[in-house]
Amino acid sequence: MFLSQAELKRSAILSKELAEKSFELRQMKGEDLQGLNLKDLNKLEGIIESGLAAVLKTKGERMWKEISTLKKKEAQLLEENTRLKQQLLSYYMLKLVNQIMDTGVGETNTQDHRSHHHSLTLTISNLISSRDPSHNYNFSNSDTCLKLG
Numbered sequence: 262m263f264l265s266q267a268e269l270k271r272s273a274i275l276s277k278e279l280a281e282k283s284f285e286l287r288q289m290k291g292e293d294l295q296g297l298n299l300k301d302l303n304k305l306e307g308i309i310e311s312g313l314a315a316v317l318k319t320k321g322e323r324m325w326k327e328i329s330t331l332k333k334k335e336a337q338l339l340e341e342n343t344r345l346k347q348q349l350l351s352y353y354m355l356k357l358v359n360q361i362m363d364t365g366v367g368e369t370n371t372q373d374h375r376s377h378h379h380s381l382t383l384t385i386s387n388l389i390s391s392r393d394p395s396h397n398y399n400f401s402n403s404d405t406c407l408k409l410g
Contacts, residue, residue: 287293
């Protein structure tokens with residue numbers, strides 16, 4: 262296969278460009294600096310500093326984006342945690358109501374029943390307090406009684 266005169270000329274130009282770019286790359290990497298004068302070294306330093314500034318800017322933008330994404334994820338996880346705590350509280354409240362119904366709250370106020378009632382009200386109070394620690398509920402001394410059944 263023969264190359265035309267134009268193709269040979271284009272190939273020679275591209276080969277020369279490749280050699281020059283390879284040499285420039287080596288210089289930017291800190292190699293092959295011995296042939297450069299002070300002016301050339303200053304020019305190379307400016308090019309490298311400009312490139313480094315662009316890299317640092319892009320890196321900073323990506324870090325802020327990542328931080329923003331992580332903060333959103335944190336908010337979602339906190340929301341999910343609150344929802345799960347509420348589900349857990351609902352579960353335990355339902356379990357306690359079932360226990361109260363199973364123990365026969367409508368029966369006479371025996372000492373055993375009062376002890377069980379006191380234990381359940383403390384448990385309910387602890388569950389509610391753990392859900393919202395800013396409130397201190399105490400149902401054990403309350404005169405209000407929920408009669409089920």
